[in-house]
Amino acid sequence: MEDAKNVTITDSEWMVMRAIWTMGHATSRELIDAMNELEGWSASTTKTLLHRLIQKQAVAQHGGSRPFTYKPVVGEKESMAAAADDLFDHMCAMRAGSTIAGVIQSRELSRADIANLQAILAEKAKTAPEEVQCNCLPGDQTC
Amino acid sequence: MEDAKNVTITDSEWMVMRAIWTMGHATSRELIDAMNELEGWSASTTKTLLHRLIQKQAVAQHGGSRPFTYKPVVGEKESMAAAADDLFDHMCAMRAGSTIAGVIQSRELSRADIANLQAILAEKAKTAPEEVQCNCLPGDQTC
DNA sequence: TTATTGTGACTACAGTTGTAAACTAATAAG
DNA sequence: CTTATTAGTTTACAACTGTAGTCACAATAA
Numbered sequence: 001m002e003d004a005k006n007v008t009i010t011d012s013e014w015m016v017m018r019a020i021w022t023m024g025h026a027t028s029r030e031l032i033d034a035m036n037e038l039e040g041w042s043a044s045t046t047k048t049l050l051h052r053l054i055q056k057q058a059v060a061q062h063g064g065s066r067p068f069t070y071k072p073v074v075g076e077k078e079s080m081a082a083a084a085d086d087l088f089d090h091m092c093a094m095r096a097g098s099t100i101a102g103v104i105q106s107r108e109l110s111r112a113d114i115a116n117l118q119a120i121l122a123e124k125a126k127t128a129p130e131e132v133q134c135n136c137l138p139g140d141q142t143c
Numbered sequence: 144m145e146d147a148k149n150v151t152i153t154d155s156e157w158m159v160m161r162a163i164w165t166m167g168h169a170t171s172r173e174l175i176d177a178m179n180e181l182e183g184w185s186a187s188t189t190k191t192l193l194h195r196l197i198q199k200q201a202v203a204q205h206g207g208s209r210p211f212t213y214k215p216v217v218g219e220k221e222s223m224a225a226a227a228d229d230l231f232d233h234m235c236a237m238r239a240g241s242t243i244a245g246v247i248q249s250r251e252l253s254r255a256d257i258a259n260l261q262a263i264l265a266e267k268a269k270t271a272p273e274e275v276q277c278n279c280l281p282g283d284q285t286c
Numbered sequence: 287t288t289a290t291t292g293t294g295a296c297t298a299c300a301g302t303t304g305t306a307a308a309c310t311a312a313t314a315a316g
Numbered sequence: 317c318t319t320a321t322t323a324g325t326t327t328a329c330a331a332c333t334g335t336a337g338t339c340a341c342a343a344t345a346a
Contacts, residue, residue, distance in 0.1 A: 010303060014233050022235070022279040022286035028323065037281050044306045047324070052303090066312055066323065076286065080234050081245040087230050088250060090157050091223050092165070096246075097256025102224040103243060104263055107231060111271045113240025114264050120247055121257050121264070128254045136165040138180050143165035143219065155334060171293065187336045190294070195333095209293065209342055 007056040009079065015039060016049045020059060021076040025069050092143050094134040150199040152222065158182060159192045163202060164219040168212050235286050237277040 009017060019034045020026055026034075028050060035046040050070065053059040058079075062069045088096055109117070134143045152160060162177045163169055169177075171193060178189040193213060196202040201222075205212045231239055252260070277286045 011233060012304060018235055018279040022277060022284045034280055042306060077241060080238055080242045083230060084242050084246050085249060087226060088246060092161060093251060095223055096250045097252050098220060099223045099227050100246060101259055101263055103227050103231060106228060107239045108236060108275050109240050109271055110275045111273055114268045114271050116244055118264055120244055121261055125257045128252055128257050130254055132251050132253045134165060136161040137177055141165045153333060185336055
């Protein structure tokens with residue numbers, strides 16, 4: 001099967017993806033306008049980004065006739081999860097907890113989000129280890 | 144005052160920072176060896192990265208004589224928080240909750256970490272809004 | 287004091303990213 | 317049909333990254 005996953009979406013591309021995800025599907029005109037308003041980008045810039053996203057198979061062109069429609073191929077949730085995992089993979093495992101704490105504190109979360117997180121944590125508490133090891137260097141250290 | 148903050152640390156540089164943070168301070172030899180073992184990098188690569196980190200003022204050279212000692216200028220916690228914030232800033236605010244949920248599920252957390260997160264959530268629940276708005280496009284949408 | 291070596295500084299170079307102009311092909315207007 | 321307009325494709329180009337070689341100088345051994 002084709003491997004449409006696993007491609008890195010850059011920061012600017014991410015902006016375009018957000019628009020496409022939110023709109024569900026869009027024409028290049030709609031995207032160009034949105035990106036111009038949001039980021040002040042020229043039409044060319046949005047076109048280029050859209051193109052790169054198509055090459056990366058993060059977005060697909062639909063409708064045979066000329067004003068094509070663009071739709072996301074990769075899901076927003078999955079992409080965000082991948083990006084977040086990628087970030088935490090580069091950090092010391094020992095520090096993940098406090099980093100997550102910081103994120104939670106600085107973000108707006110709905111009641112439902114919070115309830116969900118609480119449920120997950122309650123479950124996770126059952127099997128949580130006393131300590132998490134630092135994995136920054138070969139050999140056990142504590143950073 | 145000098146602005147030592149606010150510089151972007153790239154992925155490879157991050158690896159070096161992790162080593163320095165964990166060691167507390169290190170000579171280039173120690174770092175070169177660690178990076179060689181961890182990532183298989185040549186000595187030159189580590190030297191270059193170290194240099195770039197010095198230029199970015201993320202690391203400082205200490206001790207006047209030749210085998211210098213390198214120490215972190217930016218803290219690990221702050222850097223991680225900045226990186227995480229940066230990531231979430233590029234995502235739809237509406238999706239932050241589920242992304243955090245994914246991260247929590249996929250990471251190892253200590254009992255203390257979990258207790259801390261629970262405390263933060265309990266506090267946050269008091270003032271949590273019913274809904275978080277999507278901030279991907281101008282004008283309210285729901286993505 | 288000179289030869290050797292470890293360490294730091296400078297140079298290199300291809301690939302990626304951000305940003306956009308120019309060109310071409312399709313469609314709509316006259 | 318010819319022209320003007322729009323949408324899509326190619327090309328551009330500087331800055332940044334990942335990766336590493338080479339050069340110069342300080343420290344040490346002979």
